[in-house]
Amino acid sequence: MQDKLNFNHCESIYWVFTQLCNDKCDHCYNSSGPQGARISEEECIQIIENLPDQVDRLILSGGEPLADKKLLYVILDRLQEKFQGKTQIMLQTNGDLLTGEILDILIEKGVTRFDIASIDRYHKHSGSRLIELAELFDSRGVDGTEHQPLIEKDNYLVQNFRLSWGYWGASEDLWLGGNWARGRSMEKNIWLRNPKHNFCNILSGGIGFLTGAEGIPQEISIQLWRINPCCPGTYKAMGDARKEKVAQVLERVAQSPVFQKINAGDPLGMGESIGISREYAEQRTEELQNICLWCDEFFKQFFEVATLESRFVEPGQIDVIA
Numbered sequence: 001m002q003d004k005l006n007f008n009h010c011e012s013i014y015w016v017f018t019q020l021c022n023d024k025c026d027h028c029y030n031s032s033g034p035q036g037a038r039i040s041e042e043e044c045i046q047i048i049e050n051l052p053d054q055v056d057r058l059i060l061s062g063g064e065p066l067a068d069k070k071l072l073y074v075i076l077d078r079l080q081e082k083f084q085g086k087t088q089i090m091l092q093t094n095g096d097l098l099t100g101e102i103l104d105i106l107i108e109k110g111v112t113r114f115d116i117a118s119i120d121r122y123h124k125h126s127g128s129r130l131i132e133l134a135e136l137f138d139s140r141g142v143d144g145t146e147h148q149p150l151i152e153k154d155n156y157l158v159q160n161f162r163l164s165w166g167y168w169g170a171s172e173d174l175w176l177g178g179n180w181a182r183g184r185s186m187e188k189n190i191w192l193r194n195p196k197h198n199f200c201n202i203l204s205g206g207i208g209f210l211t212g213a214e215g216i217p218q219e220i221s222i223q224l225w226r227i228n229p230c231c232p233g234t235y236k237a238m239g240d241a242r243k244e245k246v247a248q249v250l251e252r253v254a255q256s257p258v259f260q261k262i263n264a265g266d267p268l269g270m271g272e273s274i275g276i277s278r279e280y281a282e283q284r285t286e287e288l289q290n291i292c293l294w295c296d297e298f299f300k301q302f303f304e305v306a307t308l309e310s311r312f313v314e315p316g317q318i319d320v321i322a
Contacts, residue, residue, distance in 0.1 A: 005254065007247040009054040011212060012219035014204070014231060016061050017044055017075060018068040019224070022096055023124045027170055027190060029182040029232060030223060032063040039224050039242075041074055047225060047241040048078045055083065056217075061092035061117075066102065076109035085110065088161045094118035095133050096125060103140055112161040114142065120169025130167060137165045180232040181290045193289040199232070200267045200291060206230040207265030210254050220246070229253075229262050232292050235299035236306075256308045267295050271302060274310045 019036030021028075030036075051058075058079065065072045079089060090113035091106065106114075114137065119127035137144055140163070147166040180199060181191040200206045203216050209229040212218035221228040226237035227249050238259075239249030253259040257273035268281040268291075276298070285294040304311045 005211065007210075007250040007254070008052045009056075010052045010220065010246070011056045011217040012059070013051065013055055013057075013222060013246075014059045014061060014219060015047075015222045016063065016224060017047075017222075018065065018071060019063040020067045021062055021064040021094075022067050023064065023094060023118075024184075025122050025124075025170075026184060026188045027122050028184045029180045030063070031183040031187075036063050037224060038068065038071075041071055043225060043242050044071060044075055045078055046243075047222065048075065048082055050241050050243075050245050051082070052247050055087045057088040057090060057113075058083075059090040059092055064094055064097065065091060066093055066097040069097075069102070073105070073109065076106070076111065080110050088112055090115065092117050094123055094125075095129055098133065098136065100136060100139070103136060103142075107140065107142075107163065112163055114165040116165070116167040118169060119167045122170045127167075127169065133165075133167075181292045182232050191290065195285045195289050195291065198265065198267070198291055200230065200262060200295070201265030204231045205265060206262035206267070208263065210250060210259070210263040213265065220250070222246075229259065234262075234305065235296045238305060253305075253308070258303055258308070267291055267298075270295075271298055274302065276302060 016030060018038050019030050019032040020038050021032035021034065021036050024033035060072065060075065062068070076089065079087065089111045091111045092115045095116040095118055116130070116133060118125065119130055121127075134144060142163040142165050144165050146164055147168070185191045198205075204219075204221075206229040207213045208216045208218055209220050210218065221231045221233065222241050223231075223233055223237075225240055225242045226233060227239040227241050227244075227246060228234060228237055238253050239246070254263075258270045261267065261270035261272070268278050268285065271281060272278060281294060281298075284297060285291050288294055288297065299305065302311055303309075
């Protein structure tokens with residue numbers, strides 16, 4: 001796989017650079033809030049240095065990016081220096097803190113796509129600002145005809161990015177954070193108990209993180225500094241974007257049959273190369289009631305990301321767990 005791909009080119013990177021937020025939603029998968037985790041300006045600059053040389057789109061998210069506004073502005077300036085306007089910069093925000101003055105600055109600093117990710121009953125304002133925000137975007141010539149949060153690939157593979165915005169929100173069957181069995185949704189016991197739902201096989205899951213997939217861009221997630229194949233993230237990160245080149249991390253894991261299965265959106269098969277049967281994975285997913293929890297268990301008990309080897313015996317010397 002390494003010979004066939006240029007990992008110094010990523011189609012899409014989703015970067016949660018802060019978990020600071022003005023809200024504290026029950027369903028938040030990364031436990032963002034007024035005391036949410038943060039990283040320093042120096043760390044963010046180092047992460048930008050370690051990004052691939054070519055990135056088609058970069059989504060900045062949180063937390064709430066505008067709750068960490070000073071850091072956001074520094075990041076935007078550094079991204080323009082690195083990519084020279086050849087990368088579409090997208091901002092995912094709850095919109096609560098957005099004003100005309102801030103919108104003008106964001107546009108000046110190169111943001112061309114805005115996604116309001118709070119139009120639902122779980123967020124503080126429950127979507128009540130939607131009309132106000134629509135008028136605000138319209139006053140700056142930001143097109144609102146395309147509401148989907150992750151726009152078509154053709155829109156970010158060209159260099160003349162048009163200003164646009166959209167909106168969406170959490171729902172019980174998909175974007176409720178409990179779907180991922182992570183963070184505050186676990187604390188509040190509202191995670192989705194559905195072993196048949198394969199989050200890994202849809203957009204923002206692991207599918208295509210190395211190669212892309214049909215209708216899905218090649219996208220990785222960076223949670224603060226943790227390089228992940230998906231938004232929820234594996235139990236341990238693939239690498240540390242503060243210290244490692246993202247391209248080198250992807251080159252390393254691309255050699256592993258385990259991560260190749262994640263790239264295929266097939267976490268039930270990711271243990272087959274080290275002797276863990278699909279039947280066992282299906283059984284444990286059924287018992288755990290969530291495929292992300294099976295992924296956690298697999299990486300806790302059976303596989304070491306740092307060495308890309310089995311955790312419990314030497315590779316090739318284990319009996320198939322069935």
